[in-house]
Amino acid sequence: xxxxxxxxxxxxxIIKDNPVFVLVLGLCxxxxxxxxxxxxxxxxxxxxFVMLGSNIFVSAIRKITPPGVRIPVFLLIICxxxxxxxxxxxxxxxxxxxALGIFVPLIVVNCIVIGRAEAYANRNPVLPSIADAIGxxxxxxxxxxxxxxxxxxxxxxxxxxxxxxxxxxxxxFYNIGNPLTIPIDPAVMMITPPGAFLTIGTLMLLFKIIGDxxxxxxxxxxxxxx
Amino acid sequence: xMDIVTPGYMPHEALFPIVVDAMFTKNFLLVMFLGLCSxxxxxxxxxxxxxxSMAVTFVMxxxxxxxxxxxxxxxxxxxxxxLQTICFILVIASFVQLVEFIIHRYSPPLYRSLGIYLPxxxxxxxxxxxxxxxxxxxxxxxxxIVYAFGAGLGYSWVMLATAAVREKLIMRGVDLFNGFIxxxxxxxxxxxxxxxxxxxxxL
Numbered sequence: 441x442x443x444x445x446x447x448x449x450x451x452x453x454i455i456k457d458n459p460v461f462v463l464v465l466g467l468c469x470x471x472x473x474x475x476x477x478x479x480x481x482x483x484x485x486x487x488x489f490v491m492l493g494s495n496i497f498v499s500a501i502r503k504i505t506p507p508g509v510r511i512p513v514f515l516l517i518i519c520x521x522x523x524x525x526x527x528x529x530x531x532x533x534x535x536x537x538x539a540l541g542i543f544v545p546l547i548v549v550n551c552i553v554i555g556r557a558e559a560y561a562n563r564n565p566v567l568p569s570i571a572d573a574i575g576x577x578x579x580x581x582x583x584x585x586x587x588x589x590x591x592x593x594x595x596x597x598x599x600x601x602x603x604x605x606x607x608x609x610x611x612x613f614y615n616i617g618n619p620l621t622i623p624i625d626p627a628v629m630m631i632t633p634p635g636a637f638l639t640i641g642t643l644m645l646l647f648k649i650i651g652d653x654x655x656x657x658x659x660x661x662x663x664x665x666x
Numbered sequence: 667x668m669d670i671v672t673p674g675y676m677p678h679e680a681l682f683p684i685v686v687d688a689m690f691t692k693n694f695l696l697v698m699f700l701g702l703c704s705x706x707x708x709x710x711x712x713x714x715x716x717x718x719s720m721a722v723t724f725v726m727x728x729x730x731x732x733x734x735x736x737x738x739x740x741x742x743x744x745x746x747x748x749l750q751t752i753c754f755i756l757v758i759a760s761f762v763q764l765v766e767f768i769i770h771r772y773s774p775p776l777y778r779s780l781g782i783y784l785p786x787x788x789x790x791x792x793x794x795x796x797x798x799x800x801x802x803x804x805x806x807x808x809x810x811i812v813y814a815f816g817a818g819l820g821y822s823w824v825m826l827a828t829a830a831v832r833e834k835l836i837m838r839g840v841d842l843f844n845g846f847i848x849x850x851x852x853x854x855x856x857x858x859x860x861x862x863x864x865x866x867x868x869l
Contacts, residue, residue: 464706464846468791472699512759515789519752527748542798545751549791551703633697634857641850648847 446571453575459552460583460640461647466552469543470584471636475595478602478613480588481581482536483543485604486525488577490547491556492570493521498561499569505562514557515548522548532611552576590639595631597622681812684805688816694792695824696857701792705825705853706846708783715829721783723818725765726796729758730814733797734807754797759788792821828852 459465466487473483497517498505505513526544529537537544547553556576561569593599600619607614629635694700701722708718733754741747766784769777787793796817800810831852835843843851 465703467702467706468699471702512756515755515759516752519755523748523751526751542795542802545798546700546791546795548751548755549789549794551789554789629858632857632861633699634854634861636699637850637854637857641847641854644847644850645842648842 446567449568449571450575450578453572453577454579454582457576458579458583459576460580461644463552463555465555466550466580467640468546469550470580470587471633471640473540473543474584474588474591474636474639475631476592477585477588477599479536479539480584481602481604482529482533482613483540484577484581484584486529486540486544487547487550487553487580488573489525490518490521490550491553491577491580492573493524494518494553494557495561495569495573496566498557499564499566502562510558510562511554514554514562518553518557519548533613536613552580587636587639587643590643591630591635593620593622594624594627595629595635597624597626681809684809684813685816685819688813689820689823690860693820693824693857693860694795694817695821696853696860698795700795701790701821704786704790704792705828706849708786709825709829709832709849711833712826712829714783715825717779718783718786719818719822719825721780721787722790722792722821723815724780725758725762725784725787726793726814726818726821727811728761728765729754729793729797730800730810732757732761734800734810737801750798750801751794754794755788758793758797762788792817824853824856827856 457463460467460470469483469487473479494514494517498514501513522545525547526537529540529544556572560572564572589599598619598621601616602613603616604611605614627635630639688694692698695702695705704718704722709715736753736757737750741750741753762784766777766781769781796814800813803813805813828849832844832848835848840848
């Protein structure tokens with residue numbers, strides 16, 4: 441393969457290989473825990489930890505992994521990191537652990553992590569694999585934060601940004617600034633399950649329309665009669 | 667005889683509400699958001715969604731049967747609960763592999779209709795989800811099996827209904843809503859029904 445830059449790999453993971461909107465993988469946590477901005481952030485940080493660990497290890501042992509049993513090997517590696525993040529969350533961020541529920545252990549069967557291990561880390565050296573993991577994690581985080589923000593904003597009428605920081609009360613999620621409010625009656629449906637389907641369906645429809653427009657313009661520029 | 671040491675034993679455990687819960691109120695696809703990858707990928711036509719639903723229901727029930735004793739007689743007495751994820755995933759994956767070998771060898775027709783979906787299932791979050799929830803909810807052995815079976819049925823009806831909607835969309839030529847976008851909107855409407863109707867009717 442040709443020279444691939446570290447930054448280029450990261451950007452590819454965010455846009456061209458966006459895990460949710462392009463690859464349509466890892467939908468379960470995307471819809472289940474995005475009832476608020478904070479939950480989306482917590483989930484994507486846990487995901488990023490597992491993704492990075494799994495990609496590094498899978499790629500480091502790729503030459504000694506027998507092809508026949510590679511999936512169980514991947515699963516064991518991923519499982520180790522998931523158990524770690526599960527215990528870390530339980531110990532240091534109990535509210536977030538409660539909010540995410542069984543979706544932390546379920547990162548094991550998140551198709552994105554296994555998919556990247558199989559399609560990328562197993563075939564590439566460690567450094568590009570790290571870039572890939574970072575890119576995919578950022579792409580995933582952006583999607584979770586987008587959906588979480590939309591649902592929180594319309595479901596409760598206000599949006600509170602948070603950030604994981606170490607401060608006076610130790611390491612936890614601290615609020616940033618004042619909540620953003622909109623003058624509407626909150627639609628409770630947006631934070632219930634149908635709201636999740638509505639949000640992701642609408643977003644995908646939007647991206648599809650934009651993509652179609654772009655393709656049409658491209659075709660017209662090339663002089664294709666439509 | 668009342669067995670006090672049986673873990674998660676509830677004297678008046680009502681099984682019917684558990685089934686209704688698993689099928690509707692806490693439907694795996696619509697409310698709990700488990701197994702959505704297969705939901706998007708395999709509802710393109712009713713044949714595939716039928717095969718996948720059958721396979722998932724079977725594997726879910728069998729995993730509940732297999733993992734409950736492992737958790738309560740092996741992991742819990744030895745305080746190895748932190749190993750539950752790794753243990754369950756290994757049990758499910760090896761069970762699925764075994765079933766695949768067996769039906770491949772003994773029943774080629776069944777393999778053609780069911781077997782091709784089996785490899786997809788070991789990494790289906792609905793299956794791991796049901797066994798994790800069984801442990802989390804402290805279900806007894808019977809209740810956990812019933813819950814898993816109900817969850818499988820709930821998964822099946824949503825898969826079949828969505829496949830029907832998507833086939834109809836293609837037939838009518840509704841271009842914009844083809845593919846998974848249609849699946850999401852169909853799921854939204856079914857979720858609305860499930861969430862709002864069954865939260866009003868108290869069982």
